[in-house]
Amino acid sequence: MENRILLVAELGSEGHLKSSIRSLLTAARSLEGEIDVLVWGGDTTFAVAEARRLPGIRRVLNGVGPTLADGLAEMLCALVQPLARQYTHILTAATVIGKNWMPRLAALEDVAMVSDIVGVESSDTFVRPIYAGSVWATVCCPEPLKLVTVRSTAFPGVEGEGADPVAVENLPCPEALPQSTRIAVHTHVQEGRPSLENARVVVSGGRGLGSAEHYEALLGPLADELNAALGASRAAVDLGYAPNDVQVGQTGKVVAPDLYIAIGISGAIQHLAGMQTSRVIVAINKDPDAPIFTVADYGLVGDLNVLVPELTAALQK
Amino acid sequence: MKILVPVKRVLDYNIKARAKADGSGVALAGLKMSLNPFDEIALEAAIRLKEAGQATEVVALSCGDAAVQEGLRTALALGADRALWVSSSEELQPLAVAKLLRAVVLREAPTLVICGKQAIDDDANQTGQMLAALLNWGQATNAAEIQLGEGRVDVVRETDGGTETLRLLLPAVITTDLRLNEPRYATLPNIMKARKKPIETLTPEELGVTVTPRLKTLRVQEPPQRPAGIKVDSVAALLARLKNEAKVI
Numbered sequence: 001m002e003n004r005i006l007l008v009a010e011l012g013s014e015g016h017l018k019s020s021i022r023s024l025l026t027a028a029r030s031l032e033g034e035i036d037v038l039v040w041g042g043d044t045t046f047a048v049a050e051a052r053r054l055p056g057i058r059r060v061l062n063g064v065g066p067t068l069a070d071g072l073a074e075m076l077c078a079l080v081q082p083l084a085r086q087y088t089h090i091l092t093a094a095t096v097i098g099k100n101w102m103p104r105l106a107a108l109e110d111v112a113m114v115s116d117i118v119g120v121e122s123s124d125t126f127v128r129p130i131y132a133g134s135v136w137a138t139v140c141c142p143e144p145l146k147l148v149t150v151r152s153t154a155f156p157g158v159e160g161e162g163a164d165p166v167a168v169e170n171l172p173c174p175e176a177l178p179q180s181t182r183i184a185v186h187t188h189v190q191e192g193r194p195s196l197e198n199a200r201v202v203v204s205g206g207r208g209l210g211s212a213e214h215y216e217a218l219l220g221p222l223a224d225e226l227n228a229a230l231g232a233s234r235a236a237v238d239l240g241y242a243p244n245d246v247q248v249g250q251t252g253k254v255v256a257p258d259l260y261i262a263i264g265i266s267g268a269i270q271h272l273a274g275m276q277t278s279r280v281i282v283a284i285n286k287d288p289d290a291p292i293f294t295v296a297d298y299g300l301v302g303d304l305n306v307l308v309p310e311l312t313a314a315l316q317k
Numbered sequence: 318m319k320i321l322v323p324v325k326r327v328l329d330y331n332i333k334a335r336a337k338a339d340g341s342g343v344a345l346a347g348l349k350m351s352l353n354p355f356d357e358i359a360l361e362a363a364i365r366l367k368e369a370g371q372a373t374e375v376v377a378l379s380c381g382d383a384a385v386q387e388g389l390r391t392a393l394a395l396g397a398d399r400a401l402w403v404s405s406s407e408e409l410q411p412l413a414v415a416k417l418l419r420a421v422v423l424r425e426a427p428t429l430v431i432c433g434k435q436a437i438d439d440d441a442n443q444t445g446q447m448l449a450a451l452l453n454w455g456q457a458t459n460a461a462e463i464q465l466g467e468g469r470v471d472v473v474r475e476t477d478g479g480t481e482t483l484r485l486l487l488p489a490v491i492t493t494d495l496r497l498n499e500p501r502y503a504t505l506p507n508i509m510k511a512r513k514k515p516i517e518t519l520t521p522e523e524l525g526v527t528v529t530p531r532l533k534t535l536r537v538q539e540p541p542q543r544p545a546g547i548k549v550d551s552v553a554a555l556l557a558r559l560k561n562e563a564k565v566i
């Protein structure tokens with residue numbers, strides 16, 4: 001049987017398609033079948049144009065309207081549910097948004113769902129990390145409709161563009177917001193640096209930094225020199241050194257940059273879960289026995305207050 | 318106002334899980350089990366609402382075999398008023414748990430359900446959202462702050478780009494993130510008292526829920542290991558390696 005696959009995309013803050021859609025395409029290709037891409041938001045103009053040029057897709061579905069602007073789980077379910085049974089698979093990225101609406105849809109459709117996959121073995125069998133990634137489970141999902149969230153970093157994005165833009169179908173936008181839920185305030189942290197999800201280099205700091213001032217004063221210049229995103233351990237976020245949305249780990253973001261530099265981070269399992277598939281890992285820590293060194297390609301033992309400025313200065317040369 | 322808090326007993330977060338040699342599952346025998354940390358945070362949030370006079374009763378619930386009663390004892394020691402045990406020896410997957418919770422919600426009529434955002438064993442992050450769907454209630458996942466008002470609750474959520482505040486009409490489902498609060502420890506006298514408190518037992522049959530697993534775990538194995546790295550003795554040596562060997566800068 002030919003699979004029919006729907007990929008639900010996400011928009012970045014400027015209305016462009018997030019690059020995770022290309023990872024979803026990679027995952028979808030190993031399922032084999034026709035692929036549709038659903039774009040949704042308050043204004044999807046840019047994203048639809050970009051989606052139409054994705055390689056190897058059949059068509060783009062466009063869900064646009066004011067009730068979709070905030071990405072409420074209830075609204076996304078109202079948008080996707082009417083189409084759901086036309087598909088054998090619906091995939092979306094395992095982001096805060098994806099993790100919010102897809103389980104809701106699964107329950108509405110009475111199907112079990114598969115979270116946060118890192119591999120596709122066949123059209124009903126997937127690999128996913130459990131226990132903070134300490135072990136991987138291979139899971140068979142016999143549901144006729146497979147709802148799956150995908151860990152983007154595990155699937156290198158499909159490159160290139162399609163020859164001609166594919167057709168767009170406009171979907172009816174859900175009319176009213178749900179009775180139960182309203183967005184009151186939306187804060188977005190201003191991004192001066194590359195975003196954690198897409199950066200080629202990530203400089204990440206932990207409790208060893210000692211204060212918010214040190215975090216910025218030591219890591220900021222290093223990150224700027226490497227054009228890197230800043231990340232943090234949970235301890236650093238809890239202590240207020242860094243905002244919540246840069247926490248890397250089991251319960252934060254999962255990143256896999258070309259280069260991850262862990263500074264003053266001990267390397268708890270929950271932190272490793274978010275960074276251990278980076279291509280190259282560097283650790284700077286004064287404790288030679290810190291577990292972070294078990295995953296580091298290059299370890300530097302010593303005081304970060306000395307070593308980090310030295311590293312930044314050497315790069316500036 | 319009654320608050321229902323579902324809790325799960327999981328491998329303690331300090332212990333690194335290992336696959337069984339035959340790949341049939343995770344080796345748990347003899348290892349320390351604890352309440353899922355996110356559920357402790359959920360319980361703490363509920364207890365604080367009660368202490369602030371905004372809730373009247375906190376009911377803890379756990380689904381599984383007899384061992385999950387341990388988790389319920391901990392919940393009682395921490396301050397839950399009552400404990401419900403849904404007894405089942407089946408492997409309970411998120412959809413089944415959500416259906417059990419729905420059935421209990423229909424009996425108990427809580428105004429708020431506060432769950433952990435994920436259990437740190439299967440890391441699924443599904444149950445709260447599924448429950449909200451089955452009840453047709455509003456949902457706020459990843460809560461970092463909860464403000465109860467008249468007939469509504471405002472929840473600050475941690476998102477991928479910062480935070481957002483949702484206003485939910487009650488009843489509603491909230492799932493907790495790490496920074497919502499710092500859970501208290503149970504005191505010895507409370508642990509002793511909790512041992513004597515009754516635990517009410519229910520079964521999936523009584524609740525009219527089929528819990529047969531839908532997903533099948535074929536294999537559990539160790540993830541690919543990174544090759545061992547090296548220690549370098551200076552910043553200059555590090556940079557040389559990054560440039561010439563790893564070619565990342």
Ligand SMILES: Cc1cc2nc3c(=O)[nH]c(=O)nc-3n(C[C@H](O)[C@H](O)[C@H](O)COP(=O)(O)OP(=O)(O)OC[C@H]3O[C@@H](n4cnc5c(N)ncnc54)[C@H](O)[C@@H]3O)c2cc1C
Pocket residue numbers: 205206207208209232233234235236247248249250251252253263264265266267268269270271274284285286287290302303304305330354355437495
């Ligand atoms: C349910 C749950 C979920 C969690 N999720 C996450 C998660 O998503 N992400 C996450 O990161 N953690 C998470 N944690 C927390 C995790 O267990 C650790 O507590 C946390 O990662 C520790 O952060 P850290 O390495 O910054 O701090 P610490 O473990 O305190 O390590 C600080 C390190 O800094 C070094 N250091 C100190 N001073 C210096 C100096 N001057 N020079 C050089 N090195 C120095 C020390 O040697 C030490 O190794 C979670 C925990 C739980 C229970």
